[in-house]
Amino acid sequence: MRSSSKLLAGLTDSGSAAGATFFAGIIAVRELGTAPLALYALLFSSSVLAMVLPRQLHYIPAQLGANLERGRAAPHIAADGRRAIGADLLTVVIVLASGLPVLGQVEPPVFLALALTAAGFAVVSPLQDHVRSSLHLVDRHWSAAVCSAIVLVTAAAAAGTLLLTSAGAVAPLIPFGSLLVANAVSVVVGLVLLRGSETHARYVPQPLRIRSRFLFAEVTVQAAWFGCNSAVLVLVSAKALGDLEAARVLASPLNIVTTGLLTFLGPALLRSVAAKDAAAVRRGVLRVLLAILGAGLVYSVALAVLAGPVHVLLDRPVDVALVGARLVSVVLEGFSGVLLYLVFGMGRSAASLGASVTAGLIGFVGTVLLIPVLREFALPAGQSLGMAVRVGLGLRVLRPTMTGHARHAS
Known part of the structure; x- marks a missing residue:
C-alpha cells in the first residue's frame, strides 16, 4: 500500500474514532444540566485515566512486541484480553469512584446512568483501540478505518435513536452509552477482519x-x-x-x-x-x-x-x-x-x-x-x-x- 493511502487510512481511522467521541461530547454539552455536565467531565477525565491501565500494561507492550518482529504479525488479541481482566476491574472501580465528589448534586438515576455507562466504555474502548492497532500492524489499514467508521456510525445511530425516543428521560445514557455500544460492535467486526492474519504467538510480556x-x-x-x-x-x-x-x-x-x-x-x-x-x-x-x-x-x-x-x-x-x-x-x-x-x-x-x-x-x-x-x-x-x-x-x-x-x- 502506498504511503499516501496509508496516511489517508490512518487519518480516516483516527478521525472516525475521534468523531464518535466528539459527537457524544456535543450531546453531553447540549442535553445535560450544570451538575450532570460537571459529572460527565469528571467521568470522562477518569475514563481516560483508567483506560491507561489495560492499554499501557498489556495492549501497547503487545503491539510494540509484534511491531519489532520481522514480517507482519498481529498481537494475540484473546490472550491480551485475558491478561487485562485485572486491569479492567480496577478501571471500573476508578471510574465509578471518580464521580463521588458531585454525588449529592446529581439525582441518583442520572448518576448511575452516567457512571455505569462510563465504566463500560472505559473497559471496551482500549480493547477496540488494540484491535484497530493490530489491523494496522498487519498492513490492513483500511480495515482499521472501517472499524472506526463503525464506531462513528453506531454511536450516531444509538444517540439519534435515544434522542428521538425522548431525550429528557434518557439523556444521561447517551454520551457514554452510545460509545459503549459502538465500540463493542467495532471489536466484533475487527476480530472478523483480523482472521487469517499471522499472530505473534511467541510474545512474552516484559x-x-x-x-x-x-x-x-x-x-x-x-x-x-x-x-x-x-x-x-x-x-x-x-x-x-x-x-x-x-x-x-x-x-x-x-x-x-x-x-x-x-x-x-x-x-x-x-x-x-x-x-x-x-x-x-x-x-x-x-x-x-x-x-x-x-x-x-x-x-x-x-x-x-x-x-x-x-x-x-x-x-x-x-x-x-x-x-x-x-x-x-x-x-x-x-x-x-x-x-x-x-x-x-x-x-x-x-x-x-x-x-x-x-x-x-x-x-x-x-x-x-x-x-x-x-x-x-x-x-x-x-x-x-x-x-x-x-x-x-x-x-x-x-x-x-x-x-x-x-x-x-x-
Missing part, C-alpha cells in the same frame, strides 16, 4: 517493572489532569468545569491529527530509532511537529470563523479564547506523547516515566496556583506548561539519536 514504567508515564499525566478538573470544581465552580468541558469537546478534534500521525508514522519512526538512522528520525519528528502545528492553526481559524454556527450546535455561548487555550495544551500534549512513544521504544522507560511525572506535577501545581488569578483559564495554562516541559525532556533524551550519537539504552 517484566511488570518495565511495563509499570510505561503505565505510570501516562497515568501520572492523566491523574494530574483529573486533579486539575477536580481543583476547578472545588475552587471555582461546577459551571466553570462545564465551560471547560465544552471547550475540551471543541478542541478534541485536533487529537485526530496526533493519533493519526502516531498510527501512521509511529512504527516507521520506531524502526528508524532501532536502525540508528538519525536523519530519518529527525525528518519524522519534524514532520509530526509541523503537521500538528499546522492542523492546530487551521482548526483555530475555522473555529473563530464558525463561532456562530458552533454556538447553535452546542446551544450555549462559545468562549473562543478558552477553546484556543485548550488547543494549545492539546498540541503540546500530542507532540510530547509522540516523543515519549519513541523514548519508550528505545528502551528508555525510566526517562519516559521521569518526564511524565515531572510534567504532570508541574501541570497540576501550576493549575492550582493560577486558579486565583486565571480562574478556569488556569487549567489549560497549567497543562500547557507541564506539556512544554515534557516536550523539552523528550527532545533531550532523543537528541543523541537525532544527531547520530546515540547512547546505549537504559
